[in-house]
Amino acid sequence: MEEAKRPQLFVSHHSSKYEVALHVERALSRHGVDCWIAPRDVGPGEAFDTAIMKAIRDSSGVLLLFCSQSDKSPHVKRELILADSAHKAIIPLRLEEIVPDDLAYHLASAQWIDWLEKRDDSIARIAVKAQQLAGVPPVREGAPVIPGGASAVAADNLHAAILSQAAETPPPPPASVPVRTLVMAGLGVAVAVLAAMLFLRGGEAPKTEVAASTEAPAAAMSPPAAATPAPGTGDTPVSSPVAAPSQYAAAPATPQAADASAPVRSRIPPTFNCNRAITNSERRICASDELAALDREMAEAYRALNQIAINRRALLTAEQSAWRVSVRDACPDDACVARVMRQRIAVLVERRLDIAEKRAESPATAY
Incomplete structure (x- = not known):
């Protein structure tokens, strides 16, 4: 039976x-x-x-x-x-x-x-x-x-x-300052102090010393501006200016030649350049079809919300970057990354629907 x-x-x-x-x-x-x-x-x-x-x-x-x-x-x-x-x-x-x-x-x-x-x-x-x-x-x-x-x-x-x-009591979202921001701020202070000392000494220090102290932090901490990923997937600091919706989903990386020592790559390209993946969560996304698909789905949900959140775009960008650093990048495994990305997509979709409904009720009001 x-x-x-x-x-x-x-x-x-x-x-x-x-x-x-x-x-x-x-x-x-x-x-x-x-x-x-x-x-x-x-x-x-x-x-x-x-x-x-x-x-x-x-x-x-x-x-x-x-x-x-x-x-x-x-x-x-x-x-x-x-x-x-x-x-x-x-x-x-x-x-x-x-x-x-x-x-x-x-x-x-x-x-x-x-x-x-x-x-x-x-x-x-x-x-x-x-x-x-x-x-x-x-x-x-x-x-x-x-x-x-x-x-x-x-x-x-x-x-x-x-x-x-x-x-x-639903847990409040983490409100921690990203470690990368603190490191970059510390390097900035160190470079400023060094420049002041050189100025007081009349510029007698060898040029090679200055180049070593200034170029190394820039090369280690800052990717080229043209390849800066969008909020929520790449490595943009929380304080970065608002990115246009069309810039959120960056062009996928060019496929590389087969190499036994190269990292595993998913068949679905995410919205950022995997050759510049820095955090563990970014590497997991680059190596997983499921996570790469969720990354692209989140990019679309963010773009749709950013289009209608006229007066809240700066806040949305800062919030997305903070979520990436304090929530997604804190995950220890693929299952956690997938779970928090699905939750974030649901939040972005629900906010877009809320704004759309309020705008339909009050067309003259800007949101």
């Missing part, structure tokens, strides 16, 4: 609750329920809006991670509108003790499930509802809901504890 297909829920969430969505998915997976989560499950090259609509149509229902941010998110509101149009049931999982405001119309007849207490029971209730929506025969009375016994229950409790911490 053919095994029944596992029910799948579309998880609607604010971008700040992405990690929460992943923890909920792990817990539901133990109950035989799969989850579709954006932007992770959007296929390479697939349009974001098309992927969302298809995933909602193919799902058994929509699981909403309800919080103050999702209540105000136009992106989440559009997903619930699509769910209503596709006649999909909405299961609100309340992460905060608040009542809906902007989403009140869409949640008026929904059956609420609280994550505030008895979280293992909440996951079990969501799983049972998903099975009912998918037409999967219910588990017979008295049978264990979670396979694996006490060890599986302990694992769900661990996920619940992690999710509780993530839901209460």
Whole structure:
């Protein structure tokens, strides 16, 4: 007899609750329920809006991670509108003790499930509802809901504890000064002091000494200006001027001749010159098809946002450069780089949609 297909829920969430969505998915997976989560499950090259609509149509229902941010998110509101149009049931999982405001119309007849207490029971209730929506025969009375016994229950409790911490206070973005900026500032001070000393001595020092002290830092720390990558992928300092959107996706590097000692290169060229890759994350992107594709997808999301963020371009450029240094470049492996890049793409896409909607409501206002 053919095994029944596992029910799948579309998880609607604010971008700040992405990690929460992943923890909920792990817990539901133990109950035989799969989850579709954006932007992770959007296929390479697939349009974001098309992927969302298809995933909602193919799902058994929509699981909403309800919080103050999702209540105000136009992106989440559009997903619930699509769910209503596709006649999909909405299961609100309340992460905060608040009542809906902007989403009140869409949640008026929904059956609420609280994550505030008895979280293992909440996951079990969501799983049972998903099975009912998918037409999967219910588990017979008295049978264990979670396979694996006490060890599986302990694992769900661990996920619940992690999710509780993530839901209460989402971690603030790191606000550290890039090490490269400090090094370059220190070299600048050293060169200025040396120039002052030479001036006071009347310029008697040999020219070779001056050349060695000034040219070496410039050659070691500064790539040619024409090859400076764009924010978020290359090596542009946070304080660099705003780059035009067309300059974000730099031309791919010219293929090099085969060399046994040359580093591994992906088949998909990223948006920066891999011959000038400096950080470990840049080298990982150059060596991975998946990461190179994400780099190009981020370039497109950044370009689209930069086009409409008229009065916020300088802030966007500084924020993207700070994210690159303090978040992406801090990753220890490929999986981490892929995860944070997908999260950043989701943030850029959601901001663009927010600005576009506000501009449609108030065309005379500049953003």
